[in-house]
Amino acid sequence: MTTEGPAGLPMTVPATDLPDRVRIHEVGPRDGLQNEKTTVPTEVKAEFIRRLAAAGLGTVEATSFVHPKWVPQLADAEQLFPQVKDLSAKAVRLPVLVPNERGLDRALALGAHEVAVFASATESFAKANLNRTVDESLAMFAPVVARAKEAGLRVRGYVSMCFGDPWEGAVPLHQVARVCTALRAMGCDELSLGDTIGVATPGHVLELLSLLNEEGVPTPALAVHFHDTYGQALANAYAALEHGVTVFDASAGGLGGCPYAKSATGNLATEDLVWMLRGLGIETGVDLAALTATSVWMADHLGRPSPSRTVRALSRKES
Amino acid sequence: MTTEGPAGLPMTVPATDLPDRVRIHEVGPRDGLQNEKTTVPTEVKAEFIRRLAAAGLGTVEATSFVHPKWVPQLADAEQLFPQVKDLSAKAVRLPVLVPNERGLDRALALGAHEVAVFASATESFAKANLNRTVDESLAMFAPVVARAKEAGLRVRGYVSMCFGDPWEGAVPLHQVARVCTALRAMGCDELSLGDTIGVATPGHVLELLSLLNEEGVPTPALAVHFHDTYGQALANAYAALEHGVTVFDASAGGLGGCPYAKSATGNLATEDLVWMLRGLGIETGVDLAALTATSVWMADHLGRPSPSRTVRALSRKES
Numbered sequence: 190m191t192t193e194g195p196a197g198l199p200m201t202v203p204a205t206d207l208p209d210r211v212r213i214h215e216v217g218p219r220d221g222l223q224n225e226k227t228t229v230p231t232e233v234k235a236e237f238i239r240r241l242a243a244a245g246l247g248t249v250e251a252t253s254f255v256h257p258k259w260v261p262q263l264a265d266a267e268q269l270f271p272q273v274k275d276l277s278a279k280a281v282r283l284p285v286l287v288p289n290e291r292g293l294d295r296a297l298a299l300g301a302h303e304v305a306v307f308a309s310a311t312e313s314f315a316k317a318n319l320n321r322t323v324d325e326s327l328a329m330f331a332p333v334v335a336r337a338k339e340a341g342l343r344v345r346g347y348v349s350m351c352f353g354d355p356w357e358g359a360v361p362l363h364q365v366a367r368v369c370t371a372l373r374a375m376g377c378d379e380l381s382l383g384d385t386i387g388v389a390t391p392g393h394v395l396e397l398l399s400l401l402n403e404e405g406v407p408t409p410a411l412a413v414h415f416h417d418t419y420g421q422a423l424a425n426a427y428a429a430l431e432h433g434v435t436v437f438d439a440s441a442g443g444l445g446g447c448p449y450a451k452s453a454t455g456n457l458a459t460e461d462l463v464w465m466l467r468g469l470g471i472e473t474g475v476d477l478a479a480l481t482a483t484s485v486w487m488a489d490h491l492g493r494p495s496p497s498r499t500v501r502a503l504s505r506k507e508s
Numbered sequence: 509m510t511t512e513g514p515a516g517l518p519m520t521v522p523a524t525d526l527p528d529r530v531r532i533h534e535v536g537p538r539d540g541l542q543n544e545k546t547t548v549p550t551e552v553k554a555e556f557i558r559r560l561a562a563a564g565l566g567t568v569e570a571t572s573f574v575h576p577k578w579v580p581q582l583a584d585a586e587q588l589f590p591q592v593k594d595l596s597a598k599a600v601r602l603p604v605l606v607p608n609e610r611g612l613d614r615a616l617a618l619g620a621h622e623v624a625v626f627a628s629a630t631e632s633f634a635k636a637n638l639n640r641t642v643d644e645s646l647a648m649f650a651p652v653v654a655r656a657k658e659a660g661l662r663v664r665g666y667v668s669m670c671f672g673d674p675w676e677g678a679v680p681l682h683q684v685a686r687v688c689t690a691l692r693a694m695g696c697d698e699l700s701l702g703d704t705i706g707v708a709t710p711g712h713v714l715e716l717l718s719l720l721n722e723e724g725v726p727t728p729a730l731a732v733h734f735h736d737t738y739g740q741a742l743a744n745a746y747a748a749l750e751h752g753v754t755v756f757d758a759s760a761g762g763l764g765g766c767p768y769a770k771s772a773t774g775n776l777a778t779e780d781l782v783w784m785l786r787g788l789g790i791e792t793g794v795d796l797a798a799l800t801a802t803s804v805w806m807a808d809h810l811g812r813p814s815p816s817r818t819v820r821a822l823s824r825k826e827s
Contacts, residue, residue, distance in 0.1 A: 199707050204714055353518065358514055390783070391784070391788065392522050393518065465743055
């Protein structure tokens with residue numbers, strides 16, 4: 190099998206006024222694997238992270254220090270992190286999710302350089318995911334962010350359900366902005382705007398980005414995290430790019446929810462994003478053939494084909 | 509099963525400077541079914557076309573008057589067309605593909621109001637698909653277009669391989685423009701720019717559209733026809749929308765090539781396009797729930813799930 194695409198394709202034709210370079214925040218090992226039914230052995234996860242880094246991904250979210258009871262797929266965080274930590278000496282950023290101070294303690298003990306907290310824009314999801322109100326969850330994060338910053342760590346704040354909520358439907362933009370500005374006030378360096386159920390469309394994305402700018406959150410502090418549940422992820426990414434966003438969350442091979450299952454979440458596939466960015470002449474540092482080969486290798490471990498269209502297209506050549 | 513989405517979603521948030529309304533040129537019954545392995549009974553095709561029209565699609569490409577030897581899936585064009593022709597009295601446009609003068613004769617005999625010819629931007633595909641050079645195929649189309657126009661028909665010119673070719677790789681833009689201007693000079697009312705292998709990215713789309721404008725083809729005479737082979741179709745559609753394109757080809761349920769097969773072509777799914785347009789507040793006249801129900805019904809006939817992400821997401825609710 191080769192994962193090289195047709196020679197000379199995509200043709201590189203830049204569009205005007207787009208960034209020259211973007212950073213991909215790879216979430217496959219964390220957001221991807223935590224939503225897969227198959228539990229992957231620790232050594233395979235470590236190899237996955239190493240392969241992603243070798244394919245040129247400079248930021249790979251490695252795992253989550255959440256209580257194993259809630260996310261059994263990532264119960265091996267303590268074993269996994271030391272197996273990949275040396276990558277950070279090679280300038281690969283390895284953020285980890287920390288749900289609370291206990292999680293932060295575990296991450297600090299292992300020498301993590303970068304952590305993320307996971308907030309919700311809606312009451313329903315805060316209740317479902319954190320068993321707290323939005324304000325209670327923000328109060329829980331405040332000391333996590335403060336202590337992480339004191340320890341010299343970089344801190345990312347995830348904001349989920351920014352564009353729609355399965356229980357509440359439409360989510361008012363000012364409600365999203367309130368959570369975002371609260372996380373920024375705590376000290377979060379970067380906010381990742383999550384379309385957790387994949388319902389956003391480009392105008393909605395642009396409106397939220399503009400509102401956040403007006404509320405004092407500059408574009409360089411914003412990342413976008415799209416899901417492909419309704420096939421909108423890449424169009425939304427393109428709209429965000431036009432707004433000037435330079436940090437894009439994506440999951441290698443589209444890991445993170447089988448498109449056939451009811452629980453499907455469908456992360457934007459890193460390969461589909463890289464194909465577009467390559468065509469636009471925007472630098473990512475990623476070797477698409479090596480990344481695709483990595484996703485095919487992981488799909489074999491999970492026993493099902495990758496939902497990424499680019500992975501399927503590239504890996505079926507001469508297979 | 510319901511095919512209604514989450515209440516109030518997608519939120520409608522227009523973007524600036526986009527068209528208020530677009531026309532979807534539905535290609536499922538022709539481009540979709542001709543690429544499906546299963547041969548669908550004529551009555552089912554007729555019912556499919558009726559359901560698509562009832563869901564609000566004002567243009568439904570009905571069939572192809574190509575020789576049955578080449579496209580056995582559409583060998584029933586003579587039987588099918590009369591079964592749906594009454595829809596045109598209800599203002600539903602029913603274009604049909606005509607490969608040559610013999611095909612045009614058949615379409616005229618049945619009272620078709622609108623025909624399409626199918627050209628190629630590359631020599632390799634002209635040879636593979638038409639067994640002619642590009643110039644020979646244009647010479648073949650000239651009398652078809654002239655006679656159709658004389659008979660008062662509307663004529664569309666498809667141009668395939670506009671953004672890449674599986675044999676030739678990159679396709680020079682001026683080569684595409686040459687075929688487009690030749691088809692316009694013959695009298696084609698509308699050109700459909702086909703990304704037959706799905707490799708285009710937004711900058712490439714914008715560059716081709718601008719070049720065609722410079723060469724004298726106005727945007728209202730242009731339609732775009734994207735395939736989702738690399739997951740790029742909707743992002744490209746959004747870019748085309750920003751350029752001012754108002755005619756979009758799409759296939760109900762993404763019919764037209766199983767994403768798991770080597771031969772996958774993967775038309776842009778009409779539902780995924782409609783979801784985006786609905787979010788952007790752009791009028792299409794389409795009832796998304798009715799359209800999705802139609803695609804689910806057709807997927808049952810074909811014995812496999814729709815590849816459209818929107819169809820999957822909407823049809824698994826409460827199913």
